[in-house]
Amino acid sequence: MAKPNPEDRYYSRDHEWLIYYSDGTAIIGITDYAQEMLTDIVFVDLPETGRKVVQHSTVAVVESVKSVSDVFSPVSGEVVEVNTRLEETPELINQDAFGEGWIVKMRLSNPDELNMLLTAADYEEMLREEKD
Amino acid sequence: MLKKTPLYEKHVDLKAKIIDFGGWAMPVQYTNVIEEHKGTRAAAGLFDICHMGEFEVRGPQAFDLLQYALTRNLAEQTVGQIKLAALLNENGGIMDDLTVYRMGENDYMLVTNATPREKDWEWMNKIAADKKFDCELKDISDETGKLDIQGPRSAEILQKLTPADLKNLRFYHFCRSQVAGFEAIISRSGYTGEDGFEVYAHGSVIGQIWDQLMTAGADVGMKPCGLGARDTLRLESGMMLNGQDMDESVMPQEVTYGWIVGPDKVFVGSAALREKQKHGIKKKLVGLEMTGRGIARHGYKIFHSGKEIGVVTSGTFSPTLNKAIGLAFMDVDFSAPDTAIEIAIRDTMAAAKVVQLPFYKRTK
Numbered sequence: 001m002a003k004p005n006p007e008d009r010y011y012s013r014d015h016e017w018l019i020y021y022s023d024g025t026a027i028i029g030i031t032d033y034a035q036e037m038l039t040d041i042v043f044v045d046l047p048e049t050g051r052k053v054v055q056h057s058t059v060a061v062v063e064s065v066k067s068v069s070d071v072f073s074p075v076s077g078e079v080v081e082v083n084t085r086l087e088e089t090p091e092l093i094n095q096d097a098f099g100e101g102w103i104v105k106m107r108l109s110n111p112d113e114l115n116m117l118l119t120a121a122d123y124e125e126m127l128r129e130e131k132d
Numbered sequence: 133m134l135k136k137t138p139l140y141e142k143h144v145d146l147k148a149k150i151i152d153f154g155g156w157a158m159p160v161q162y163t164n165v166i167e168e169h170k171g172t173r174a175a176a177g178l179f180d181i182c183h184m185g186e187f188e189v190r191g192p193q194a195f196d197l198l199q200y201a202l203t204r205n206l207a208e209q210t211v212g213q214i215k216l217a218a219l220l221n222e223n224g225g226i227m228d229d230l231t232v233y234r235m236g237e238n239d240y241m242l243v244t245n246a247t248p249r250e251k252d253w254e255w256m257n258k259i260a261a262d263k264k265f266d267c268e269l270k271d272i273s274d275e276t277g278k279l280d281i282q283g284p285r286s287a288e289i290l291q292k293l294t295p296a297d298l299k300n301l302r303f304y305h306f307c308r309s310q311v312a313g314f315e316a317i318i319s320r321s322g323y324t325g326e327d328g329f330e331v332y333a334h335g336s337v338i339g340q341i342w343d344q345l346m347t348a349g350a351d352v353g354m355k356p357c358g359l360g361a362r363d364t365l366r367l368e369s370g371m372m373l374n375g376q377d378m379d380e381s382v383m384p385q386e387v388t389y390g391w392i393v394g395p396d397k398v399f400v401g402s403a404a405l406r407e408k409q410k411h412g413i414k415k416k417l418v419g420l421e422m423t424g425r426g427i428a429r430h431g432y433k434i435f436h437s438g439k440e441i442g443v444v445t446s447g448t449f450s451p452t453l454n455k456a457i458g459l460a461f462m463d464v465d466f467s468a469p470d471t472a473i474e475i476a477i478r479d480t481m482a483a484a485k486v487v488q489l490p491f492y493k494r495t496k
Binding site: 039040042043045061063064065066068087 | 165167449456
């Protein structure tokens with residue numbers, strides 16, 4: 001069973017999460033539900049810092065033994081930091097998707113986009129609908 | 133509507149992730165691919181292979197038909213022995229790779245891949261009719277169940293359920309016996325690079341054999357394995373997947389199947405194949421290993437000094453070797469081991485090199 005979705009953050013329909021900080025940056029990862037679907041993650045293709053991405057475009061790629069999955073940026077902005085620990089230990093995402101397995105840190109160019117994201121309760125509702 | 137094997141409900145009960153594999157609802161994994169893969173290499177794995185096809189070929193000219201329809205020279209095959217062979221089209225292209233079981237003097241069983249089964253069936257029948265071979269073909273796929281039990285502990289597990297003398301059953305040989313009290317064919321063979329067995333029994337009893345094997349294997353750590361682990365296991369062992377690493381556009385010599393072509397034999401496709409051979413082959417299937425970052429995947433393009441020289445046919449992360457490996461169909465000029473190549477992975481070029489097959493070989 002997937003871990004509960006923490007209420008301190010935003011969620012996207014593509015199974016990413018985002019924590020927004022008061023300095024205008026945010027860290028982004030994939031949800032525990034997403035890592036459970038992917039299972040054994042063996043490689044994470046991280047972007048270079050400084051890269052500018054628009055909302056819903058690919059910011060990183062997560063690969064399991066069998067599959068290749070895009071991580072879509074829930075917001076527009078510039079990549080200011082990446083979780084370099086994932087280069088050697090991509091399984092951190094399996095072990096702790098909501099914490100140590102974070103993927104990128106971004107500086108948002110349009111914080112209004114946050115209004116389009118889901119709360120933990122919305123996201124769980126969406127998962128229930130997907131299952132039905 | 134996907135076709136289901138007699139074991140489908142068992143996979144659902146085990147909470148397997150089910151995928152569409154060539155029209156079949158098959159388990160791709162029960163827990164995760166790496167665990168199942170490593171479990172098979174360390175102890176044993178149990179695989180549902182009921183989707184594959186089986187044909188009987190019987191009659192006075194059963195041998196003549198197979199000797200003419202397939203690439204392999206079957207003249208030396210003894211009763212109880214298995215031979216791997218290819219079925220080609222008239223242009224020398226590979227329609228399927230299959231195993232030939234010699235059941236008796238004029239009695240054979242062919243085991244085909246799941247996807248080309250119907251095509252194989254039509255082609256074999258056409259060859260038999262055109263040449264008026266006196267033999268009878270029967271497609272027994274629907275009523276035949278098949279399980280693979282693979283891994284170093286598989287003989288020990290299977291021996292608990294069969295009176296057959298497994299110790300003296302040699303690789304690529306089979307016997308008729310019972311498993312869990314049911315009539316079965318036990319063959320020492322497989323698709324993982326480990327010691328192991330393929331068990332054929334009637335579809336109506338294969339579920340009971342599965343259950344008893346699951347129980348018999350539990351204490352040594354045998355796990356049910358999905359097609360995901362089957363794919364990584366076969367790839368590490370340098371074995372090809374039909375329809376992915378080879379298809380009707382390639383000849384046996386261009387992939388790793390030169391050795392299954394009888395050199396002085398006339399068979400369907402042999403004229404075309406020898407004509408092309410005279411001019412030398414231009415492309416070849418090779419092994420590759422990533423030296424840079426990333427995982428090569430099916431369909432990725434391969435470059436050398438900016439020139440496109442081939443394509444990745446299979447690629448994965450190798451759980452045993454802990455690195456990314458693959459098979460590639462490449463320009464023969466670049467096929468020597470240690471040749472540095474580049475693979476286009478999304479928007480970057482990643483470094484790789486050609487390596488000798490197989491990637492993994494078990495220690496006896």
